Amino acid sequence: MTITRDEATTSRDSELPRPSSLEEVPGWFWPLDQHLFAWFLGHRTPLNPPGDLLEMGCYLGKSTIVMGAFLRDGEKLTVCDLFGAEDGYTKEATKAFYQRSLTRRAFEANYLAFNDTLPDVVEGRTDVLASLIEEDSCRFVHIDASHMYDDVRGDILTAKKALREDGILVLDDYRTEHTPGVAAASWEAVFCHGLRPVMLSSNKLYGTWGDPAPLREALLTELRTIPKCVPGIQEIAGHDVIRASRGKIPAPDLVTSCHPRRVYSPARVLSSTAAGAPKSGSLARRIAVDLLPPVVTRALRKACRARG
Numbered sequence: 001m002t003i004t005r006d007e008a009t010t011s012r013d014s015e016l017p018r019p020s021s022l023e024e025v026p027g028w029f030w031p032l033d034q035h036l037f038a039w040f041l042g043h044r045t046p047l048n049p050p051g052d053l054l055e056m057g058c059y060l061g062k063s064t065i066v067m068g069a070f071l072r073d074g075e076k077l078t079v080c081d082l083f084g085a086e087d088g089y090t091k092e093a094t095k096a097f098y099q100r101s102l103t104r105r106a107f108e109a110n111y112l113a114f115n116d117t118l119p120d121v122v123e124g125r126t127d128v129l130a131s132l133i134e135e136d137s138c139r140f141v142h143i144d145a146s147h148m149y150d151d152v153r154g155d156i157l158t159a160k161k162a163l164r165e166d167g168i169l170v171l172d173d174y175r176t177e178h179t180p181g182v183a184a185a186s187w188e189a190v191f192c193h194g195l196r197p198v199m200l201s202s203n204k205l206y207g208t209w210g211d212p213a214p215l216r217e218a219l220l221t222e223l224r225t226i227p228k229c230v231p232g233i234q235e236i237a238g239h240d241v242i243r244a245s246r247g248k249i250p251a252p253d254l255v256t257s258c259h260p261r262r263v264y265s266p267a268r269v270l271s272s273t274a275a276g277a278p279k280s281g282s283l284a285r286r287i288a289v290d291l292l293p294p295v296v297t298r299a300l301r302k303a304c305r306a307r308g
């Protein structure tokens with residue numbers, strides 16, 4: 001295992017393809033979750049003071065790019081991945097899969113196409129994070145590494161220690177057919193380790209060890225502004241949990257302005273949260289545009305071109 005902080009590999013690799021939109025980055029990070037990441041990372045309330053961000057399992061950077069866009073001054077983003085290493089994967093088949101498409105250089109090239117500085121990269125199993133990440137230091141942790149029960153269980157306990165009380169935990173694939181171990185570990189965290197679920201998308205569970213009520217109210221208000229997103233509440237063992245499906249959110253019909261502030265949800269979140277916004281205005285606008293569903297992005301670019 002090697003641990004580096006912005007070392008050696010920060011130079012851009014001209015041989016690697018340079019994505020110009022988030023859509024071009026391979027990965028499993030769908031528009032509703034892009035909205036939700038933008039909202040949880042960008043909203044400004046007393047419940048969202050500064051804190052570090054941690055991602056377990058970055059693959060080629062699709063979700064990491066969005067997390068990095070919301071880093072505030074003084075905050076740190078750490079990512080941990082095996083990047084196709086010979087040793088470390090719990091399952092041989094998983095290793096074989098990632099060795100076909102994943103390298104650390106490709107992750108870094110993708111990330112640097114959207115953000116100026118690499119995150120701290122921990123190249124190794126997520127097990128090592130327990131001793132590396134400071135207790136109560138994080139405001140947001142995304143778990144999307146191994147999908148085996150024992151591994152995810154350990155990752156959740158690491159996240160619990162790393163998160164401050166009102167921090168947000170995101171669990172990928174908590175209900176996917178081929179990942180029953182993630183489902184088991186996720187609901188075990190709810191029933192046995194005090195995690196309070198706030199939001200269930202088709203692919204991710206969003207929870208907190210803090211008070212979920214203010215988050216739930218504010219998030220419901222936000223989701224109702226997204227056309228045809230009809231969020232519902234389900235009570236699960238005493239927890240009122242929001243749910244919405246990614247399939248219910250179509251792209252808006254028209255884009256009337258090329259100013260991100262006037263485009264719905266992620267762009268608005270990105271452009272209206274000074275403390276949570278990226279430092280560079282042009283980068284903010286670029287990421288904002290890239291976060292939109294592809295059809296909107298294309299329309300937006302066309303509108304911008306037409307306006308010169």
Ligand SMILES: C[S@@+](CC[C@H](N)C(=O)[O-])C[C@H]1O[C@@H](n2cnc3c(N)ncnc32)[C@H](O)[C@@H]1O
Pocket residue numbers: 026027028029056057058059060061062063064080081082083084088089090098102124125126127144145146147151
């Ligand atoms: C599903 S992908 C992550 C997808 C990414 N978050 C996205 O949204 O595009 C899972 C990643 O976890 C990594 N991984 C799998 N098992 C791991 C482990 N035990 N420790 C660290 N990384 C692991 C894989 O190399 C892969 O890059």
